[in-house]
Amino acid sequence: MTDQQRKMLLNVNLQGFGQRPAAWRTQDVAGTELTTAEFWAQLGRIAERGKLDAVFLADSPALGNPNLRPLGQVEPFVALQAIGEATEHLGLIGSASTTYNDPYDLAERLLSLDVITGGRLAWNAVTTYAENVSANFGIDQNPDRPTRYRRAKEFATVMRRLWETAATGERIRHRGEFFDLEGRLNVPPSPQGHPVIFQAGGSPAGRDLASATAEGVFTVELLLEPAIKNYRAVKEGAAAYGRNPDDIKITPGLSFVLGGTEEEARRRYDEMETLAPDNYTLNTLSDYLGEEIKELDPHQPIPTEILDREIDETTYHRSVSYHQGIVRWIRKNNTSLRDTLRNFGGYGARIIVGTPEQVADSLEEWFLAGAVDGFNLMADEFPRGLETFVEQVVPLLQAKGIFKTEYTETTLRGVLRSQGHRYPVSAASPTTTAEHVLSTAQRSN
Template sequence: MATGRDGHVILGINVLTLGYLPAAWQTDLLTPLSPLEPAYWRRIGELAERGTLDAIFLADGSQLGDPTYDGNAPRLDPTIAWSWVARSTRRVGLIATASTTFNDPYELAERLLSFDVVSGGRAAWNVVTSRDQGSANNFGLTDVLGREERYDRASEFVDLVIELWNSAASGRDVTHHGRFFDVEGRLTVPPSKQGRPVLFQAGGSPQGRALAGRVGEGVFAAELTLESALEHYREVKQNAIDFGRSPDDVKILPGLLLTLGSTEEEARRRSDELHDLGPASYSTQWLSQAIGFDVSTLPLDERFPDELLDGPLDTTTFRGSIGFRQSIFERIRQTRPTVREYLRETRYTGSGHGGFVGTPEQLVDRIEHWFRAGAIDGFNLQPDRLIDGLEVIADEVVPLLRRRGLFRHEYETETLRGHFAASSATPVLR
């Protein structure tokens, strides 16, 4: 067990445009065009900064989402959306997801560093690889790259982007001739207030965790249980040590799906109502996509078969997140629910990412328990409906964390890397 923690937890918000549930748009608080209006994005930034949150995340995608399990089919380029938010905020970090599969390293390095400069040193890049067929087709490819090749490309891509960012400070040309990329030159963008963007990594595969330990400064993890979170935390921190880094150089922030209410009963009622407003097949479709198996073919009132839970994974054909799949299967093995019970349970406990349904006080209990146990450096919170869920986090959750000495009362630093450095001290790993 980890002991001796000080500082504060890191809190981010995963801005899934409207919220993580498909029915998030069905509220009088929004209009159909809200996510396309500057005022919506400005409000998100202002609420996050009102709560002195460390950062807000925005995902990217190269194809329209499937509304059966994705409530955010329209996508805006994160660097463009966050550039607008940067105008109305001063301190909150702005994290943009961008794929190493369908981007060019020179162009992306230039775009992200430019964004970091104009935001005053608040930018971060969440590194992902793309695995979906639709995105490949949009780029004129017949199929997406295999998993091993995607991660090999990602590793070289990240190293090259870092070289290019360093060239902005040193003024020296980069000469790179690798397996995937050839670059000779340097960036003409100057260094930012924090030097260069912070690097996040979001993969749970062995390759992803190794990349996080080698160069990552933050990990957007997927954890359903405290035990698996502890194991992942120790693995990535040890990876950092093995690469000659301090374990405090990389911060672990699991996602946490949230539904909050003034009472637990109210929170459960809200969760049920939002789920019932969405597609009837939402949970089944999402789970099938996450584990690479058609859950609708399983008997609802029987347990998940052992051959599914314990069978080998063919990583050459499975295109989902290995981290999500491992997290889901571990939870199923622990509780041994029927298929019907698990699909119902995911309304309250999450699927892939952990879930929480309850009061702000209960949420703070959860955050404190995992933080004190040494399983996290913070959480990347994902409200069911962002427009009012973020307000509760800023005005009710954060004050409770402050009273327990777990969060700052005001910003003490100006850059995102500064926020991380001023946050929690990594405990001794045992």
């Protein structure tokens, strides 16, 4: 199969009732639906109807404020089991912390679910930086960033070695900085051998962890040219570890609000923003910048001294890659604080507010430019926004020849290896493509 014939990957990030904070207010839903198996099963059936590759569930093992944005009310792998029972082909990706789990226990639980779902499971390895999590585990504060990433790399190594014992039957003996164990799993191997490993993050430490361990990578990319650079860095990093760059797939997040016309999409976006909690966007941007900005003049650009300020990675509690990407994006679009807040609708992810055609064109441009192997979709509303994407955007991508019309693989690992690009990518004139995509994104926001 030539690179021109390969198809993009499409996963969907199931963010409760939707990526928009007010999504629960714009649909006929009850808050308790998030704790029912049928809610998750319905989303899985919709995604599979659209031939999407996988669903993804994030996790934060701490109590948040559901009045701001209701999500995360059940443990990810419990919801994924409900989705797995309702579907036949859909991949199932869930997050679990390397900071607050034990590798043997997690390896056994995840391989068991991978076996039961026929080889469709993936583990998204996260290092957990949230300050409100540590107390739940009896720890005064989270370990610093370098410690978390060293632990994560060793954790993933131990997980993979334990999973291999399911096939070999041999015991392992591991002595490292964080773990000292001897044993093997009693669970048999799954149809794909063991769960796929995903990783999220675009900081230098995150890219290194992904290059060393991951088969799929969730990234935050707001601009095309940095996305191309990150894509190449991760692929070349994998090669430096002796891995095949094609065995790691990169899927940045993409938020969208769809309308029959661009005007309709903007109206829907504005209505949902009006219903969001007071100052939600302002507070979120302040958090990512690590700087309080509510007293700034809304008619003036964000001051360069805020954008130029270096963050202390040892104390910054947010994702470093989010911070870097957002600052790059603001520098390119820094007309006024008011306009920045108006266009900051992805809360760190790229967002397109427009028609199905505009969304399909932008996905195509980024894919052909060699910036991505696919996307991690974030619909404005669940289930309604996902249904609209499946019914109106997927057929356009299929007509372009860049997204499959049928499932052909039986395991998630098979899906990842058969789709996305071959590296290095034969990109379709990246410079011209970048200019086109950026102009499209500006028109759509």
